[in-house]
Amino acid sequence: MKLIAKLVTGAALSAMTIVSAAAEDARYAWYASTVHPYFDEVQKGVDKFSEDFGVEVTKRLGQDWTQDNQNENVAAMAAQGFNAFSIFPSDVSGARGLYEELAEQGVTIVDFGQATKEPTPAAFYVGTQLKEAAMLATEELIKSMGGKGNIINVLEVPGDNTRLRQEGVEEVVAKYPDVKIIQTVGDLSSIEDSVEKVQNAIAANLGNIDGMIATGYTPTVAIAQLLTEYHENGGERIHFYGIDTDAVVLDAIRAGHIDGTMAQNPFGHGYIPMVLLKKLSEGYKPREGVHSIDAGVVPVTADNIDTYQADISALTKNIIDNLDSKYLTN
């Protein structure tokens, strides 16, 4: 009996030593595709994690949005010994090959911003639930339109995420018999394209548009500027909800030219994955069936434009407080 107890105690101590070594050996890295205001906000969360936990995180930005570029850079970082990565996958399908190779080397990955297609070697995804965010934005738009009218649905570049957002908008519109999508505009990869196609869509449906919705960053910025000009020139009211909080968009909300935007939680997209990586290196494991962590969105309108940051911070705090009980197991 004593022998068994010694063996169990020895095994437990060994396991603790191994876990502790793993935690000490963990080298943290954060990687995003390229320069973008969103990533600046995410990095603030990563920096706060470093400050709060006294852990060094090496941050790298790639040179462009391609998966090839990400593969080269992340593989080079892994070769330098980094073994705990928070990554924004450039291509949600294409990143899988890179992740599989990293996982074979014992590297732990948490996706942020957008989720790799499942099954994925990434332990978690932390970010906005795209379809749910699109649905919430559509609900807000329809509310601002008084529950009826015609909508133009503005999509970004074709892809898995855009498809999810489109489904979200269409599902909500289907619930309202007096609301109709009269045109869907898409393939908007640049600011110039966005401006041109949206103004063409306005021209094609002039006098018949009550609202517009954009679920991507670039078209949101373009439409904010377009509707500012349109309303300033006496155009009839077109309601609009977009996504993200670019300063141009916030200006248009303040001036009353657009109704609102969905603020994501980029601070949380930076902070939460790093805490998860730290916990995973300490021996925690993802709970069965849990992969996706919704970092939340907050609708921003003229009413809460100066206070919405507090709501965003509360979302992050709530998730961190519930990590052990909802997402991780020991």
Add this chain to the structure above:
Amino acid sequence: MFLTRLKSGKIITGAESGIIGAALILVILFTLSSDSFLTQYNLFNLTRTQSLYIFVALSQAVMLATGNMNLSVGAIAGLTAVIFGYSVDTLDLGWPLALLIALGVALLAGAFNGFVMTVLGVNSFIVSLSTLFIFTGFVYGISEGYSYREIPADFVRIGRGNFLGLPYLFYLMVGTLIAVWYMFRYTVFGRQVLATGSNLEAAKLSGINTGRIIMGANLLSAFFAGVGGLLWVSRLGSAQPAIGQNWLLISFAVAIIGGTALAGGRITAIGLFCGGLIMVLIKNGLILVQANVYFEQAFLGSIILLTILLDRAREVWSRKAGKS
């Protein structure tokens, strides 16, 4: 006088009449198929976008005319936009001074391209592909991806205002095209550009300093790209670092639809005007007919190809008719 010159082909050549015809067919088609086409709002925006396209196309066409190309036109536009935004927003300079600084930087970029092409003798494709990355790096290095919003209202008025229902940009475009037409038809520099593009060796043997001509074309290309970038800032009301990212395709497509020869030696102002018009009409039309967004690029490419093929077929037929 004008009609005599028109009839004699001194103002509109046979090649240009094909492009004009294609543009007219599209105008008639969209007028008949959509009530929205001839609205004031649509016409204003169509001509405004066309004007911006023309500056994009000119930045490529002047290089193509010399038998070279400039893949960095969009990056030069982005750089000009960011320098202008930084000057007025961060440095708080007056917009006329900021405009001069931004255009100065654009010309420096063009001079750099020209220097590497003419003095170091590197192929224009390789030079401008490299500088596309260099200038884009500067765009994001300076702006860190953020846009500059404090653009003076007077400057924004250029891109948003109108006279007699047409945007200011339209008049600016027409004035520029007249200057370009005059330059290539009546000035020594313009004729030497075409001679250099038609046959480099023959131009050299004729005593033309082709290096100087190619340098001049690079400066002009960068100037037009810079002006295009600034006009986009004026139109948007903010200086976005993403300005110019999609220019490469447009710069070639509008120039080539407009009759600019890829091999050099030919450029036409009226052709460019119609090329820009055809491009905006096609894009406008795809929205008007509610084309499936996932197939849109296929539609766009097919219509551009069809337009070019029709024009080339017209050229072949007229050549055959001339022989017989």
